[in-house]
Amino acid sequence: MLKLLAVAAAIIAQINGVTAVPMSNEGCSSDQILLGQCPPAVEIANPGDRIDLAASLSVEGKGNGTWRPKDRATGSPHYSGPPAYVAPPDETDGRNVCLNDQLEVIGTACAEAVEEPAPEEPEERAGPPAVVTLADIASFFPTPPSVATEPDGIGAKNMPLNSVATSSTQTLAGELFGFPVSVTFTPAGFRQDWGDGTVTDSRHGGASWAALGQAEFSPTATSHAYTAKGTYDLTVTALYTAVVDFGEWGTRAVDGLISVPGAARALRIVEVHTALVAHDCVADPAGAGCPGS
Structure with a gap:
């Protein structure tokens, strides 16, 4: 593509009485050419007192630069590259956020180191009262005599x-x-x-x-x-x-x-009364004072 543009520029210059001298842009990478960091492949030599000739060089639509004949004072060709390259924004720039397991934003606290809280010590259980009364143990009932x-x-x-x-x-x-x-x-x-x-x-x-x-x-x-x-x-x-x-x-x-x-x-x-008997109640159940009497 660059060679074709250079030949075309040379032909146009010949027609207009201007000598177009091809220049080599070898040593430039394709990225440098696309960024406009290399001179065009054609230089214009003008034997007259003045020429106002300019051309645009386009490389596959990736930026464009303008070149002009040599400066009469310095002898250097004029070439202005495309506007300064501005890198696209880094999508990772900006404020950090925290995501939960469902990838939902939950805040920005995670941008800083968060100290894990110390595990809580289990609360010590209070002991039983120092005094137990008879009313307290009323539900405990030993066997009667x-x-x-x-x-x-x-x-x-x-x-x-x-x-x-x-x-x-x-x-x-x-x-x-x-x-x-x-x-x-x-x-x-x-x-x-x-x-x-x-x-x-x-x-x-x-x-x-x-x-x-x-x-x-x-x-x-x-x-x-x-x-x-x-x-x-x-x-x-x-x-x-x-x-x-x-x-x-x-x-x-x-x-x-x-x-x-x-x-x-x-x-x-x-009530018991004393009486003299011949036998006890075992021997004489019907005796005086015995149940059978």
Whole structure:
């Protein structure tokens, strides 16, 4: 393309009385030629005093430059290249933005280094209260005591009736204040309500006359003599101390005693008269004072 333009320029110059001298633009790359950084391939020599001849050189439509004959003062050809090359804008220039996983703009904070926050320490769980009351452990209920009497269910007016109650240490599991616990109940005493307005307390539940090595109808720590015949309800209550075990949080002793009543026992108190008989009631059930009389 450049060679054809040079030949055409030379022919035109010959026709107009101007000598067109081909010039070599070898050594110029195609990029330099396209950018207008090489002189045209034709030089005009004018033997006269003045010539006003100019031509445009176009290279495949990529920019254009204007050339003129030699300057008479300097002897150098005039050549003005195309306008200064301006690079297209860099599409990566501009403010950085942050994208989420869906490639949506979520801000510009990511343009700076963001320090990862330190992992949060788990909050230390508060322990159980230092004091546990009887009301707090009301849902933990140990087994009531078992109760027996001598004689069994019957007694004589003004004569001791012996009561024997039993209980044992018990441990119950459950939850208290949101913590798994075990509550241990330990027997601490007994309370006997004899049903005639008399209430007695004892450290132990009592024992049979035989176990105590005592004669029948003799007083014991858990006996009572009714002063009137009739029917009475005997209620024996077991008293317990309690200790709550919170595991890693330790134990809490509960202040006070837990009262656990047993089932009431009905007693029939009769009046007894002394009489001389030949045989006892076993040998003579119909004898005086015997049930069969």
